Amino acid sequence: MDKAAVIVPALEKDVPGLWEAFAPATSLAQEVVAYVLSPSRDAAEKAAGFASRVVWARVPEGKAFIGRGAAVLLGDALAKEGVAAILLTSGGLGSSLAPRLAARLKGSVVSEATGVEEGSQGLTVTRPVYGGKAEAKILLKARPAVVTVKPGAFDAPEAQGKGNIQELSGSLEEEVQVLGREEVKAEGIPLNAAPVVVSGGRGVGGPEPFQNELKELADLLGGAVGASLAAVDAGWVSPALQVGQTGTAVSPQVYIAVGISGASQHVAGISSARHIVAINNSKDAPIFKVADVGVVGDFKTIIPALIKALKENG
Numbered sequence: 653m654d655k656a657a658v659i660v661p662a663l664e665k666d667v668p669g670l671w672e673a674f675a676p677a678t679s680l681a682q683e684v685v686a687y688v689l690s691p692s693r694d695a696a697e698k699a700a701g702f703a704s705r706v707v708w709a710r711v712p713e714g715k716a717f718i719g720r721g722a723a724v725l726l727g728d729a730l731a732k733e734g735v736a737a738i739l740l741t742s743g744g745l746g747s748s749l750a751p752r753l754a755a756r757l758k759g760s761v762v763s764e765a766t767g768v769e770e771g772s773q774g775l776t777v778t779r780p781v782y783g784g785k786a787e788a789k790i791l792l793k794a795r796p797a798v799v800t801v802k803p804g805a806f807d808a809p810e811a812q813g814k815g816n817i818q819e820l821s822g823s824l825e826e827e828v829q830v831l832g833r834e835e836v837k838a839e840g841i842p843l844n845a846a847p848v849v850v851s852g853g854r855g856v857g858g859p860e861p862f863q864n865e866l867k868e869l870a871d872l873l874g875g876a877v878g879a880s881l882a883a884v885d886a887g888w889v890s891p892a893l894q895v896g897q898t899g900t901a902v903s904p905q906v907y908i909a910v911g912i913s914g915a916s917q918h919v920a921g922i923s924s925a926r927h928i929v930a931i932n933n934s935k936d937a938p939i940f941k942v943a944d945v946g947v948v949g950d951f952k953t954i955i956p957a958l959i960k961a962l963k964e965n966g
């Protein structure tokens with residue numbers, strides 16, 4: 653295809669997968685234009701490394717958006733741009749913007765893409781379905797094809813070149829106002845940005861292993877501690893640690909599931925992990941079907957042995 657756009661809603665720091673949408677865009681189109689929503693020019697400067705041209709919509713500092721105003725402003729500009737595909741990260745403003753843009757531009761939309769391929773009939777997008785148990789291939793015939801990209805599914809490309817930056821004028825007024833936001837204080841690395849996640853389930857038997865063995869292992873590996881819903885429901889850890897379909901979807905390099913059976917709702921949240929290690933004392937636990945490395949045994953012996961080996965080998 654001739655031209656694609658990537659929308660970068662850089663309103664908050666460390667939005668997971670923010671730059672990864674440039675990878676599929678670059679593989680699809682000869683020309684990639686970046687549309688950056690951000691209060692500072694920094695994000696536009698960074699986007700200039702990935703795109704031939706950057707259109708920067710300056711947004712007021714600290715203001716939260718739900719997407720309608722941005723969809724009107726960007727939609728008008730993108731209609732003139734004439735792109736065949738628009739890619740943006742899943743989650744947050746990206747998920748709110750995508751369907752609004754598709755509707756305004758009379759295009760098509762699909763979310764959570766893990767693969768994209770241009771064909772003679774349109775854009776074919778691969779995405780997980782049934783909580784990650786299967787993959788669907790969806791053909792988008794109406795242009796532009798608006799696609800949100802699942803964080804962790806693509807590697808952000810290396811920055812190359814330096815596209816021009818032009819500022820987009822116009823109002824970003826929203827009908828719906830976000831009255832305030834309060835940061836939920838979480839210790840350490842956020843789950844969805846951690847390179848390693850060590851999660852505990854009902855099998856760890858109580859809150860103590862989360863504060864001791866699991867935390868020590870996560871700290872040694874530079875990662876974060878997560879949990880299954882069962883551990884959250886038991887009151888052992890904060891709901892902020894829940895991984896899964898109704899918790900956080902994580903995409904670390906290594907996911908270590910400790911005393912977690914591997915219910916489909918839990919596995920749905922770890923399908924983007926590069927490697928899954930399962931530690932479970934039942935060899936029949938379903939988690940072993942999705943694990944790259946499985947250790948059958950009691951976590952009380954396995955985790956201290958792992959910690960010891962890591963300490964000995966630096």
Ligand SMILES: Cc1cc2nc3c(=O)[nH]c(=O)nc-3n(C[C@H](O)[C@H](O)[C@H](O)COP(=O)(O)OP(=O)(O)OC[C@H]3O[C@@H](n4cnc5c(N)ncnc54)[C@H](O)[C@@H]3O)c2cc1C
Binds near residue numbers: 854894896911921950
């Ligand atoms: C609508 C809906 C949404 C849901 N969303 C989520 C979600 O987002 N996230 C989520 O996690 N769940 C979710 N669930 C719940 C899910 O179905 C499971 O009930 C839950 O994941 C089970 O948690 P678990 O694996 O920790 O516990 P269990 O299934 O009880 O598994 C415990 C495991 O620990 C092992 N074990 C026991 N002792 C040891 C030991 N000493 N050493 C090693 N292993 C040991 C056991 O063999 C067992 O496999 C959802 C359910 C529903 C219906």
